[in-house]
Amino acid sequence: MKTYIVIPTHNEERFIAKTLNSLVSQTLMPKKIVVVNDNSTDNTCAIVKDFIHQYNFISLVHTNASRDHMPGSKVINAFYKGYATLDKDYDIICKFDADLIFPKDYLEKITTSFKKDGSLGMVGGFCYIQKDQNWVLENLTNKDHIRGALKAYRKACFENINGLKPAMGWDTIDELLAQYHNWTIKTESQLQVKHLKPTGNSYTPKAxxxxxxxxxxxxxxxxxxxxxxxxxxxxxxxxxxxxxxxxxxxxxxxxxxxxxxxxxxxxxxxxxxxxxxxxxxx
Incomplete structure (x- = not known):
């Protein structure tokens, strides 16, 4: 199964290299990775370009949105800027955040799950954050819910739900609509993903x-x-x-x-x- 990944980014110079390093070190490699630079003012683009020189399956596109980190619309609009550059010859489409470190077998494990269960529409691991030198399960994690930071969709499911809604709550609506269309959702507790920037840290009062x-x-x-x-x-x-x-x-x-x-x-x-x-x- 072919996996395509879209990574929206906004001023992620501290983390993007760690995320990309974890993805180019997978036991099952992605076919394409698109990083979307959403109005970054730091060195995010320069870091991504270094990876592009080394890996021909990584690309970079640019978009300009609000400088405010508004949840929902900003990140999904950026996702679609990247998605628009991709062909449709994929089996799995992923929307990943730019502040994650994936275990080396992450893509292999989720691909295996999709292959084993034809009714599986979405699958993902759990986010862990660092506290006192230890990595602990992020408290917003629910065993029945895949975090918006690491969504992976079977192509048919993604099409059934008409993609992602550019609004707050998109990462709940997608799962509800998937179930409406008789798809199942699976969380893999053994797939522990390091989340380097806890959810909501940069949201503004406007949100x-x-x-x-x-x-x-x-x-x-x-x-x-x-x-x-x-x-x-x-x-x-x-x-x-x-x-x-x-x-x-x-x-x-x-x-x-x-x-x-x-x-x-x-x-x-x-x-x-x-x-x-x-x-x-x-």
Whole structure:
């Protein structure tokens, strides 16, 4: 199976070399890697160009977006700038962050999983962050969810869900829609990926209401939004975020923001969310 990788980057000079080194050292090599320079003002491009001189399957494209690290739209728009340069002769398409160190067998293991199970639409490992000289599981990790930092899709699944939504919550919507289209999702706990920059570290205050807006756009409804808001705020150890999330939800509802899923998909998503919550309780 052929694997293509797109890596959006913005001022990642501290990490991008480590990420690329881990990918060019895989036991099963990717066929293509596209790094998307999104308005970087540091040495990110120069570092990537050094890799391009050594590896002919790596390329670099440029885009200019907001300097703010706004979650959702910025990174997916950058992803599509890279994706547009690729042909469609792939079996697996990956959207990876530029601050990860992958184990050497990462691509081999996820490819094996796709080969073994034809119903598998998405697969990924777990993110670990460094604390006191030790690598520990990042607290936002959920065993049923693949982090947005390391998404890998079977081509047919990626096409079924119509790709990635350029909005906050894209990395939840993709999994919900995959299940709507009868694809399964698998997390590989043994694949421990080092996450060098913990999630959300560079988000600006402008993003404070985005999560609540995302819950609205996914047609969660109030009660699922409330439960999801409390859970996420507690995981981030910032209970006050519940207020921001709910404020964002009601702002989106008042302004009648565009939904990211259809009514039928929304009903499926709500039923699926309630089902999983009941399973965890009982």
């Amino acid at each position: 404070r209401y985005k999560q609540g807006e995302a819950f609205y756009s996914m047609r969660y409804g109030f009660w699922i939004t409330l439960i999801a808001s409390i859970k996420l705020a507690l995981l981030k150890k910032q209970p006050v975020l519940v207020i921001d999330y709910l404020t964002g939800y009601f702002k989106a509802k008042r302004k009648k923001h565009t939904f990211l899923v259809s009514e039928t998909e929304g009903k499926f998503i709500r039923n699926l969310r309630w089902k999983k919550m009941k399973q965890k309780i009982f």
